[in-house]
Amino acid sequence: MTPAQNYLLQARQMQALSFSVHIPLVCFGIAFPTLLLFVEWLYLRSGDPLYRTLARRWTNVMVAMFAAGVVTGTILSFEMGLLWPAFTATFGSVFGLGFAVEGFSFFLEAIFIGIYVYGWNRLPPRLHFATGIPIVLAGFTGSLMVISVNGWMNHPSGFRLSHGKAVDVNPFKALFENAYFWHELIHMYVAGYIVTGFLLAGAYAVLRLRGSWGRYEQTALAIPLTIAALAAPVQVLVGDWSGREVARYQPTKLAALEGLPQTTTGASIHVLGWYSDGRVEYGLGVPKLLSLLAYHRVNAKVQGLDAVPARDRPPVNVVRFAFQTMVGIGTLLALLALVYIAVRVRRRRLPHSTWFYRALALAGPLSVVALISGWMTTEVGRQPWVVYRVMRTSQAVTGARGIPVGYGTLVLVYVLLIAAVAWILWRLARKPLELELSLSAAEVD
Amino acid sequence: MLHLYLIPLIFALIGLAFYAVLGGADFGAGFWQLTAGKGRQAQAVREHAHAAMAPVWEANHVWLIFVLTVVWTAYPTAFGSVASTLSIPLFIAAVGIIFRGVAYALRAGASGPRELSAIDTVFSISSVLTPFALGTAIGGIASGRVPTGNAAGGQFSSWLNPTSLLIGLLAVATAAYLAAVFLCADATKLDDQKLEEQFRRRALGAGVVAGVIAFAGLGVIAGDADRIFHRLTAGAGLAGLVISLVAGVATLALVWRRRYEPARYSAAVAVAALIAGWALAQSPLFLPGLTVRAAAAPRTTLIAVIVAVLSGALILFPSLALLFRLVLSGRLAEGGESVDLRLQRRLVRASRQGFLARVALACLIAGIGLLTIAETSWAHALGVVSLLGFVALGFPAALPPTVGPHTNETKR
Numbered sequence: 001m002t003p004a005q006n007y008l009l010q011a012r013q014m015q016a017l018s019f020s021v022h023i024p025l026v027c028f029g030i031a032f033p034t035l036l037l038f039v040e041w042l043y044l045r046s047g048d049p050l051y052r053t054l055a056r057r058w059t060n061v062m063v064a065m066f067a068a069g070v071v072t073g074t075i076l077s078f079e080m081g082l083l084w085p086a087f088t089a090t091f092g093s094v095f096g097l098g099f100a101v102e103g104f105s106f107f108l109e110a111i112f113i114g115i116y117v118y119g120w121n122r123l124p125p126r127l128h129f130a131t132g133i134p135i136v137l138a139g140f141t142g143s144l145m146v147i148s149v150n151g152w153m154n155h156p157s158g159f160r161l162s163h164g165k166a167v168d169v170n171p172f173k174a175l176f177e178n179a180y181f182w183h184e185l186i187h188m189y190v191a192g193y194i195v196t197g198f199l200l201a202g203a204y205a206v207l208r209l210r211g212s213w214g215r216y217e218q219t220a221l222a223i224p225l226t227i228a229a230l231a232a233p234v235q236v237l238v239g240d241w242s243g244r245e246v247a248r249y250q251p252t253k254l255a256a257l258e259g260l261p262q263t264t265t266g267a268s269i270h271v272l273g274w275y276s277d278g279r280v281e282y283g284l285g286v287p288k289l290l291s292l293l294a295y296h297r298v299n300a301k302v303q304g305l306d307a308v309p310a311r312d313r314p315p316v317n318v319v320r321f322a323f324q325t326m327v328g329i330g331t332l333l334a335l336l337a338l339v340y341i342a343v344r345v346r347r348r349r350l351p352h353s354t355w356f357y358r359a360l361a362l363a364g365p366l367s368v369v370a371l372i373s374g375w376m377t378t379e380v381g382r383q384p385w386v387v388y389r390v391m392r393t394s395q396a397v398t399g400a401r402g403i404p405v406g407y408g409t410l411v412l413v414y415v416l417l418i419a420a421v422a423w424i425l426w427r428l429a430r431k432p433l434e435l436e437l438s439l440s441a442a443e444v445d
Numbered sequence: 446m447l448h449l450y451l452i453p454l455i456f457a458l459i460g461l462a463f464y465a466v467l468g469g470a471d472f473g474a475g476f477w478q479l480t481a482g483k484g485r486q487a488q489a490v491r492e493h494a495h496a497a498m499a500p501v502w503e504a505n506h507v508w509l510i511f512v513l514t515v516v517w518t519a520y521p522t523a524f525g526s527v528a529s530t531l532s533i534p535l536f537i538a539a540v541g542i543i544f545r546g547v548a549y550a551l552r553a554g555a556s557g558p559r560e561l562s563a564i565d566t567v568f569s570i571s572s573v574l575t576p577f578a579l580g581t582a583i584g585g586i587a588s589g590r591v592p593t594g595n596a597a598g599g600q601f602s603s604w605l606n607p608t609s610l611l612i613g614l615l616a617v618a619t620a621a622y623l624a625a626v627f628l629c630a631d632a633t634k635l636d637d638q639k640l641e642e643q644f645r646r647r648a649l650g651a652g653v654v655a656g657v658i659a660f661a662g663l664g665v666i667a668g669d670a671d672r673i674f675h676r677l678t679a680g681a682g683l684a685g686l687v688i689s690l691v692a693g694v695a696t697l698a699l700v701w702r703r704r705y706e707p708a709r710y711s712a713a714v715a716v717a718a719l720i721a722g723w724a725l726a727q728s729p730l731f732l733p734g735l736t737v738r739a740a741a742a743p744r745t746t747l748i749a750v751i752v753a754v755l756s757g758a759l760i761l762f763p764s765l766a767l768l769f770r771l772v773l774s775g776r777l778a779e780g781g782e783s784v785d786l787r788l789q790r791r792l793v794r795a796s797r798q799g800f801l802a803r804v805a806l807a808c809l810i811a812g813i814g815l816l817t818i819a820e821t822s823w824a825h826a827l828g829v830v831s832l833l834g835f836v837a838l839g840f841p842a843a844l845p846p847t848v849g850p851h852t853n854e855t856k857r
Contacts, residue, residue, distance in 0.1 A: 064554070067546045070506065071543040074509070077514065078528075078536070078538075078539040081517065081535070082529070082532045086525060088517050092519075092521025093521050093742030093746040096517050096518025096521065097750060099514040100514040103510045103514045103515075110503035110506070111767070114500045115771055122771070123771075168743070171745065171749045182825075182826070186829050186833075190836075215847070218845075222848050226843045230835065230839045234835060237812065240817055296818075349845055398532065401600060402600065410540075424551055424553060427554030
C-alpha cells in the first residue's frame with residue numbers, strides 16, 4: 001500500500017464531513033430567499049408592519065446562514081485540490097467548467113445579498129424587492145452547476161481517455177447533455193425547500209410548544225410549513241423517478257441500495273434488516289416490488305451485485321442503511337405534510353393538536369438527516385469510483401502526508417462553526433419582538 | 446502573440462489581482478482591528494473597519510473561488526500539483542477563511558463589548574494568517590519548489606523557505622496598506638476627521654513598510670530563487686516592478702496630501718503591477734519543467750472557459766458596480782423599478798375562488814402521470830415542470846386564510 005491509500009478512508013471521511021456541514025446550508029441558499037421575498041411581497045402589498053418585521057428578522061438569519069455557506073463552500077473547493085489532486089489534474093478540463101460557472105452564480109449571490117441586506121431602508125421598497133430576485137435565480141443556477149458535475153461523475157461522458165489523459169474533451173456535452181443529471185438536480189432542489197421549510201417551521205413550532213403563539217409566530221410558521229408540506233409529497237414522486245434512473249444507469253448502485261446479491265427476475269424489496277453473506281437478514285420482504293418500481297414490470301430482471309467483481313462494489317450496508325433512512329424519513333415527512341394539508345382543507349386553519357407541533361419540531365432535524373443520507377446514498381453508492389467506471393477514488397487521492405492532522409483540525413473547526421451558527425440563531429431568536437414591531441410601525445408611519 | 450492557452454491564465458491573474466486588492470483590503474481591515482489596542486477610540490477604529498467591509502466581504506472573497514475554478518479547469522495538471530504539494534498552507538488559509546466568515550456572521554448576534562472583542566480577535570488573527578499562508582504558497586510556486594505530480598514537492602520546504610516567508614509577509618503588509626488607504630477614503634465620507642487621521646497615519650506607515658519589504662526582499666530572492674530573480678530584474682518583469690514602485694510612491698504622496706479617492710486606484714495599480722511582473726517573470730513556465738502551454742487543457746475546454754468567463758463578466762461587473770456604488774455612496778439612485786406585480790395580484794385574486802387550488806391539483810395529477818407512469822424523457826421533463834407548478838401554485842392556495850396580502854385596514 002502506498003501512503004496515499006493509507007489515507008484514502010480519512011480523505012473520504014473529510015470530504016463527507018465537509019459535505020454534510022455544507023449541504024444543509026445550501027438548502028437555505030436555495031429556498032430561503034424565495035420565502036423571504038414572498039414575505040417582503042406580502043408587506044409591499046399590504047403595508048402590514050408584521051410582514052416587514054418578519055422579513056427583516058429572516059434577513060438576519062439568511063445573512064448568518066449565507067456566511068457559513070460561503071466559508072464551508074470554500075473549503076469544499078479547496079478540498080477538490082487538497083484531497084483529490086489526481087482527480088482534478090486528470091479531469092479538471094472536463095468538469096471544471098461547471099464549477100467556474102457556479103463561481104459566477106456564487107458571485108452574483110454574494111453581491112446581491114450584500115445589496116439586499118445593506119439596502120433595507122436605503123433603497124425604494126420595490127427596488128429593494130427586485131434586488132432579491134437575482135439571489136433566488138443564482139441559488140438555482142448554482143445548484144444546477146454543482147449537480148451537473150456530480151451527474152457527470154456518476155455518468156461520465158464528453159471525453160476519451162488516452163494514456164491516462166482526458167482527450168477529445170467536450171465540457172458542454174459532459175455537463176449538460178447528461179441524462180443522469182436532471183433527476184439529481186430536481187431531487188436536490190425540492191429537498192432544499194423541504195429542509196428549509198421544516199427547519200424554519202420547526203423553530204416556530206418550538207415557540208408554540210413553549211406558549212408564544214401570536215399572529216407573528218403563526219404567520220412565520222405557516223409560510224415555510226406550507227411550502228414544505230407541498231414539496232414533501234412531490235419529493236416522493238421525484239425520488240421514485242430518481243430510483244428508476246439509478247436502475248437504468250447505475251445498476252450496481254441499485255443492487256447495493258436494495259441489497260440484491262444475484263441478478264433476479266421479479267426481485268423483491270426488503271425493508272429494514274441487514275445485508276450479510278449475500279442476503280438481507282431480518283428484513284421485511286415485499287415480493288416483486290423492486291422489479292415493479294424499477295422497471296414498471298413485476299417480472300423485470302434486476303441486476304445484482306454479482307454482475308461486477310467484488311472489488312467494484314460499494315459497501316452495501318452503508319449505502320443500504322443511508323438509503324432506507326432517507327426513504328423512511330421522507331415518507332414520514334410526506335405523511336406529516338398530508339396531515340397539515342388535510343386540516344387546512346377541511347378546517348381552513350392551522351392544526352390545533354400539540355402532537356402535530358411536536359412532530360413538526362422533530363421534522364426539521366429529521367429532514368437534515370434525510371438530506372445527508374440521500375447524498376451518502378449516491379456518493380458512497382458510486383464507490384469505489386470517483387468517476388463512475390473510469391477512475392477509482394484510490395487513484396484520485398492526494399499523496400500528501402498529514403491528512404490525519406488536517407482531519408482532526410477540520411473536525412474541531414466544524415464543531416466550532418456549528419456551535420457558532422447555533423449561537424447566532426439563538427441570539428437572533430431572542431431579540432425582543434415587541435420593540436421591533438413598534439419600531440417597524442413607526443418607520444412605516 | 447496571444448495564444449488561446451494563455452487567455453484563461455490572464456483571466457485568472459486578473460482575478461488574482463482583484464482578490465489581492467479587494468480581498469486584501471478586507472484582510473487588512475482585520476489587521477487594523479488586531480492592532481487597534483484598547484479604549485474607546487480603538488473600538489471606533491474596529492467598528493469602522495468592520496462596517497466598511499461587512500457589505501462587500503463575501504463578494505470580495507469570491508474572487509478566490511473564481512481563480513481556483515478557472516485554474517483547475519484550464520490548467521488541471523498544474524492545479525493538482527500545486528494543491529497537493531502546498532496542501533498545508535492552503536489548508537491553513539482555508540481554516541482562516543472559515544473563521545473570518547464565521548466571525549462576520551457572529552457579529553450579527555453579538556451583544557456587549559466583551560463578546561464583540563472576542564469575536565474581533567478571532568477575526569483579526571485569521572485575517573493575518575490567511576494572506577500570510579496564501580503568500581507562502583505563491584512563494585513556493587514562484588521559487589520553483591512545486592514540481593509536477595501528486596504531492597511531488599516537499600510538504601514543508603515548499604512553503605517554509607525564504608521566498609515564501611518573504612511573500613507571506615509582503616501579502617500581510619500590502620493588505621494592511623490597502624485597507625488603510627480604503628478606510629481613509631471611507632472615513633472622509635463619514636466626515637470623521639479623527640478616524641481619517643488615524644487611518645492616514647496607518648496608511649503612510651504601512652505603505653513604507655510594504656515598500657521596504659518588497660525591495661529588501663529582492664535580496665532574499667536573489668539568494669534563494671535564481672531564475673525568478675534574474676527575470677524580475679530584467680525585461681518585462683522589471684517593468685512590472687518599476688510600475689509598482691511608481692504607483693506605490695504616488696499612493697503615499699496622494700495619502701499625504703489627503704487625496705484618498707485617487708489613492709484607492711493607484712494603490713490597486715501598485716498591487717496589480719506586482720502580480721503582472723511576477724507572472725511575466727515566471728512565463729513561459731507554470732511549474733518547473735511545465736510550460737503554460739503544456740499545462741493547458743484541451744482546446745474545447747479552453748474555449749468553453751473563455752466563453753463562460755466573458756459572458757459571466759457581462760453580468761458580474763454591472764452587479765459589482767451596483768454593490769460598490771451603493772456601499773460607497775450610502776444609497777442607490779431611484780430608477781429601475783420594473784417589478785411587475787400585476788400578474789401576482791391576479792393570481793391572488795384567483796386563489797380566493799379556489800381556482801388556484803384546482804389548477805395545482807391538476808398539475809399534481811399530470812405530474813404523477815408524466816413522471817411516475819410514463820417512461821420517455823420528454824414526459825419526465827413535463828412531469829417535473831407540472832410538479833414544480835403544483836408546489837408554486839399550491840403554495841398561495843394552501844396558506845392559511847390569515848396569511849395573505851390583505852391590506853392593513855381589513856385586519857384591524
